[in-house]
Amino acid sequence: MISTLLEGNKRFVSDDFEKEKEFYNALLKDQRPTVLWIGCSDSRVAVNTITNTRPGEVFVHRNVGNIVATNDWNLSAVLEFSINHLHIPDVVICGHYGCGGIQALDEVNTEDKYIPVWLINAYKAKERVDEKIHALHIDIATEQRMKLIVEENVRLQLEHLQEYPFVRKSLNDKSLNLHGWVYDMATGEIRIIRTERPAKS
Numbered sequence: 001m002i003s004t005l006l007e008g009n010k011r012f013v014s015d016d017f018e019k020e021k022e023f024y025n026a027l028l029k030d031q032r033p034t035v036l037w038i039g040c041s042d043s044r045v046a047v048n049t050i051t052n053t054r055p056g057e058v059f060v061h062r063n064v065g066n067i068v069a070t071n072d073w074n075l076s077a078v079l080e081f082s083i084n085h086l087h088i089p090d091v092v093i094c095g096h097y098g099c100g101g102i103q104a105l106d107e108v109n110t111e112d113k114y115i116p117v118w119l120i121n122a123y124k125a126k127e128r129v130d131e132k133i134h135a136l137h138i139d140i141a142t143e144q145r146m147k148l149i150v151e152e153n154v155r156l157q158l159e160h161l162q163e164y165p166f167v168r169k170s171l172n173d174k175s176l177n178l179h180g181w182v183y184d185m186a187t188g189e190i191r192i193i194r195t196e197r198p199a200k201s
């Protein structure tokens with residue numbers, strides 16, 4: 001498998017890179033992405049493919065469950081760089097149906113060390129959905145419940161994002177919009193879950 005990647009790179013150089021040398025040369029100077037994408041590490045949610053974008057357009061951070069944890073230095077540095085230095089005006093948090101990370105929220109007997117600790121940052125999404133289902137006294141199919149948790153997790157992570165003082169400041173300055181999306185692997189479509197725009201003054 002690993003040799004496939006290197007062979008693929010050779011084909012990329014001889015086919016794409018050579019054909020579009022001007023485009024790739026322009027990218028040597030700098031990058032001016034207009035979107036920060038916070039998505040899941042899942043191999044099936046390939047940012048540039050599903051958004052039909054090219055290199056240089058989307059600044060990307062991916063982790064298990066598209067989680068925003070304010071004690072995560074990795075994401076914190078990505079956020080600081082993209083908002084304060086690249087001045088990116090739009091941040092997208094994109095979840096996806098069929099997310100293994102979200103499904104793992106239901107696992108109780110696991111020998112994993114790190115995944116459960118990481119998923120604490122998404123646990124409230126599961127709690128909120130289960131409370132709602134319980135309060136409504138309805139039966140809901142497992143798959144549908146999971147979809148609701150995926151969507152709620154996107155809302156929850158948008159909340160976490162706004163705990164960063166410089167994110168709040170940029171929202172107040174009207175220089176930043178936050179978008180919560182979910183990618184549906186069954187149709188290829190992105191659903192808009194929530195948009196946080198600057199408060200009207």
Ligand SMILES: [Zn+2]
Pocket residue numbers: 040041042064065066096098099100101102
């Ligand atoms: Zn996932």
